Amino acid sequence: MQLLGISSYKALSRQAGVSERQVKRLRLGQVSQMRVETLIKLSQALKVSVSELLTAFGDRKPPALGEQINREPELASLQQEYQRLRSLLEQQRETLMQEFQMSSLQVLESFLLYWPTAAARALENPQMEAVKLLPLVRPVQQMLSQWGVEAIASVGAELPYDPQFHQLIKGTAQPGEIVKVSNLGYRQGEKLLHRVKVSAISKA
Known part of the structure; x- marks a missing residue:
């Protein structure tokens, strides 16, 4: 004990x-x-x-x-x-x-079937509009939603730097200074899964 x-x-x-x-x-x-x-x-x-x-x-x-x-x-x-x-x-x-x-494979069925083909076509044709690939990722988003996994912030968003939830990958910043989101973070309920990756905004 x-x-x-x-x-x-x-x-x-x-x-x-x-x-x-x-x-x-x-x-x-x-x-x-x-x-x-x-x-x-x-x-x-x-x-x-x-x-x-x-x-x-x-x-x-x-x-x-x-x-x-x-x-x-x-x-x-x-x-x-x-x-x-x-x-x-x-x-x-x-x-x-x-x-x-x-159950996970059933949710991901369309993603598993069509994503490799779409990715290969995109490599063959650089002119292909990337927006057409977004619906194929929807099953993954649905599965994460079912598991209660939520994205923190959004790519490109500017927000005050908080070391508890943010991981600074470029530049330097003090808590409270505005930084820019490079990669999303995730949480599941009160549990933090991944911190948001952020970059410092040039003061110049």
Whole structure:
């Protein structure tokens, strides 16, 4: 807990998403009375494996010989259930990734089909109007919109320099001085994905 910056058992329960009662059970070594899902959450919060939890937090009281023999099948059952759930989670993760890729490819279908051809034609014919290529980029813009990704500013815009959101790529500028946008930045909700690339405007 100290290594992970977890200051209290209450903080551990919040981070793991389990009740303080379950944390207390773990401290008392009552892992055999805990659900596998709870052990998984605690192991993830503590950055250790479930097997390590089972080994480190077994019953602290020396059990009678008969009880010790009966405890082994319980721990083995917990380990088997953990492996089953882990395998299930991996399968679900793979399925979700496949579904994500398929939905993304469906959104990008027209872009994937027509953009390479349009780009090749543009290289063959420098006189081709670039504006005709813009509709082909629309699927990418739609996908970004579905993911809640928003562009910050617009190319060519002039705005006050803010180092938190702007990356100066040419010249020098102080915060608040007017700079010009060279490349867009992006954010997703409150998360900043890419800062806006800006250039200083010549004071002359």
